[in-house]
Structure formats: structure tokens, C-alpha cells
Amino acid sequence: MLIIMKTDATEKQIQHIVQRVEAMGLRAHLSKGEERTIIGAIGDGRPIIKDQFLYLPGVDRIMPITRPFKLASREFSPQDSVFSLDGVEIGGDGVVIIAGPCSVENRSQLIETAHAVKEAGAHALRGGAYKPRTSPYSFQGLGEEGLEILAEARSETGLPIITEVMTTEQIPLICQYADVMQIGARNMQNYSLLHAVGESQHPALLKRGMMATIDELLMSAEYILSHGNRRVMLCERGIRTFENTTRNTTDINAIPVLKSMTHLPVILDPSHATGNWEYVTAIARAAIAAGADGLIVEVHPHPELALSDGGQSLKPERFAELVTQVKAVAQAIGRCVAPSKTHLLAGCVDV
Ligand code: PEP
Ligand code: MN
Numbered sequence: 001m002l003i004i005m006k007t008d009a010t011e012k013q014i015q016h017i018v019q020r021v022e023a024m025g026l027r028a029h030l031s032k033g034e035e036r037t038i039i040g041a042i043g044d045g046r047p048i049i050k051d052q053f054l055y056l057p058g059v060d061r062i063m064p065i066t067r068p069f070k071l072a073s074r075e076f077s078p079q080d081s082v083f084s085l086d087g088v089e090i091g092g093d094g095v096v097i098i099a100g101p102c103s104v105e106n107r108s109q110l111i112e113t114a115h116a117v118k119e120a121g122a123h124a125l126r127g128g129a130y131k132p133r134t135s136p137y138s139f140q141g142l143g144e145e146g147l148e149i150l151a152e153a154r155s156e157t158g159l160p161i162i163t164e165v166m167t168t169e170q171i172p173l174i175c176q177y178a179d180v181m182q183i184g185a186r187n188m189q190n191y192s193l194l195h196a197v198g199e200s201q202h203p204a205l206l207k208r209g210m211m212a213t214i215d216e217l218l219m220s221a222e223y224i225l226s227h228g229n230r231r232v233m234l235c236e237r238g239i240r241t242f243e244n245t246t247r248n249t250t251d252i253n254a255i256p257v258l259k260s261m262t263h264l265p266v267i268l269d270p271s272h273a274t275g276n277w278e279y280v281t282a283i284a285r286a287a288i289a290a291g292a293d294g295l296i297v298e299v300h301p302h303p304e305l306a307l308s309d310g311g312q313s314l315k316p317e318r319f320a321e322l323v324t325q326v327k328a329v330a331q332a333i334g335r336c337v338a339p340s341k342t343h344l345l346a347g348c349v350d351v
Contacts, residue, residue: 013058091265094338116316198227238273247275
């Protein structure tokens with residue numbers, strides 16, 4: 001249930017409602033908009049009596065949340081959620097580009113890629129240290145050594161780091177090294193992991209499961225949000241369909257649909273969505289045209305030697321071309337590519 005406060009409600013009145021909500025054994029979540037504050041009163045599914053709040057001072061009206069997800073809904077927070085990652089705004093006016101190899105393989109591979117993607121205009125560096133591989137005999141990642149290499153790349157380039165977390169036990173270690181924890185498609189419905197990522201309060205990138213509906217993705221985001229962690233971005237990465245020419249089928253619809261259903265930033269991963277580097281740039285352009293807030297792209301200096309996902313990885317020079325084209329598309333729809341770390345004070349970057 002949403003308690004919509006009057007535009008002139010005082011802080012004291014807001015706090016009074018929060019206390020009443022909590023005294024009833026419910027959780028109170030505040031959304032402070034430009035005009036008014038909305039208080040989400042979330043329980044355990046038992047009915048909440050709205051008259052207990054309706055006549056309290058400062059309350060304008062009560063609205064049930066009709067969606068199965070609450071805190072992730074646009075109803076709860078009509079304005080877009082924006083959070084800063086080391087000075088780069090995620091979910092703001094500018095489109096953000098995250099790039100890097102599928103896996104951290106060794107120091108020189110990662111550092112070379114980090115410099116190359118930064119040069120091309122990326123805002124953050126991706127790279128897996130713990131890899132969820134379909135076969136137990138495939139490269140599983142370097143583990144903590146991979147995290148150390150990522151941290152070194154950050155101190156050399158200033159790029160924030162995004163890396164996958166696969167288990168609850170890995171969370172404290174990954175939080176020490178990475179700026180964002182990625183929850184992969186295979187773990188989208190690992191509810192104990194989502195719960196723990198929520199409690200960590202660390203920024204999270206939640207990928208859509210390969211067989212998950214949009215509602216299910218939002219319910220998973222709700223697990224993180226309901227533990228007080230508001231810094232969540234969603235990632236469409238292609239779903240499984242009968243089509244097998246490409247690794248997955250990009251659900252472009254998901255971008256405008258998610259943007260209408262949720263206030264959370266929505267990004268797209270054209271690398272896993274297509275599985276083939278030849279299609280990555282086209283789908284990246286389509287994602288931005290459809291309203292995505294950013295991209296996460298696999299880049300490798302020598303894709304033919306990659307230990308994972310080489311076939312869908314762009315070489316640095318092709319990635320630089322992708323960035324140029326994405327800037328043009330962003331501009332065509334009245335957006336821009338967010339200022340990169342080197343241009344933070346310069347506003348939108350010119351094409
Ligand atoms: C990845 O980002 O390398 C990855 C494993 O992605 P997904 O979880 O989308 O398959
Ligand atoms: Mn990959």
C-alpha cells in the first residue's frame with residue numbers, strides 16, 4: 001500500500017506515519033520525490049487496513065499497489081532512480097557504457113582492455129573473476145586473483161569495476177574490490193543471494209534470467225530493494241526462444257516495457273543477447289534507440305584467444321566504433337552519452 005503525503009506535509013508528519021507503519025509490524029520505505037513523499041507500507045501479504053492511515057495529518061490519499069512488485073514499481077517512485085558510480089550517473093540523462101572482457105584471464109589482458117575501453121569512452125570496466133560456466137571443465141575464472149587485477153585496473157584507469165557474484169559467501173570479498181556486483185542470468189532467482197546483495201547495500205546489476213519474464217525480473221529486483229538497497233540496475237541480456245541462429249533473442253520490447261513499469265535504470269547486454277560480435281553493434285544501437293540507459297559490452301584485445309565468450313567479444317577498435325555510433329543514436333533521440341571519467345565536467349560529450 002502507498003501512503004501519498006500532501007505536498008506540504010512536514011518532516012514530523014512523515015516520521016509519524018513511518019512510526020505508525022512500523023508499529024503495525026510493516027516495513028516503511030520512503031520515496032522522496034520533487035513534489036511529495038510517498039511511503040510504501042509493505043507487509044507479508046496480510047491485508048492492511050487503509051483507514052488506519054487515511055485520516056492522519058499530512059496524508060493525502062492511500063493507493064494500493066496493484067503490481068506484485070512494490071518498491072520496484074513506477075507507482076512507488078514515479079521519477080527515475082539515478083545513482084552515482086564514482087561520479088558517473090546511472091539512470092540519468094546520459095547513457096552509460098560498461099565494457100571489458102567476459103573473464104579476467106591475466107594481468108596484461110585486463111589492463112590492456114581497461115586502457116582501450118577507457119580511451120574509447122567507456123564509463124566502467126567489466127570482467128568476471130568468478131564465472132558461471134555451463135561446463136565444469138570450462139575456465140571458471142581466477143577468483144580472488146582476478147579481483148586483485150580488477151582493482152589494479154581501477155587504480156590505473158579510474159574506471160569503476162563491475163564483476164559477478166555467484167554465492168552469498170563471496171559478497172564481502174567482492175564488495176572490497178568491486179563497485180558493482182553483477183548477478184548473472186543463472187542466479188536471477190537465487191533468492192538467498194538476492195537477499196544478501198540487498199543487505200550488503202552495495203550497487204547491483206541484475207541480469208534477466210534466460211527464461212524469466214519481465215515480471216519475474218522485477219520480483220527479483222524487489223528482493224534486493226526490500227532490504228533497503230536502492231542502487232539496482234536491470235539488464236536485458238536476451239532470452240531463450242525457438243530461434244537458434246543467435247545465442248539468445250534480444251527482447252528489445254523489454255526496454256520500453258521496463259521503463260514504463262519501473263523507475264530502475266535499464267541497460268542492455270548486446271554481447272550475450274546475440275552471442276556473435278558481428279551483431280553486437282547493431283543491437284547496441286537498437287537498445288539506445290529503444291530508450292536503454294546504458295550498455296554492457298564484452299571487449300577483448302584478442303577474441304580468438306579468449307578463455308570465455310571470444311566469439312561475441314569486440315576488438316577494441318570495433319568497440320570504439322560502437323561508442324561513436326551509440327553517441328549518434330543517443331543524440332538523435334535527445335539524449336547523450338554520459339560524460340566519461342575524463343570528461344566529467346564537460347557535460348554531454350559531442351559526437
Ligand atoms: C557475463 O556477463 O559474462 C555472463 C555470464 O552473463 P549472463 O549471466 O547474462 O549469461
Ligand atoms: Mn560472458
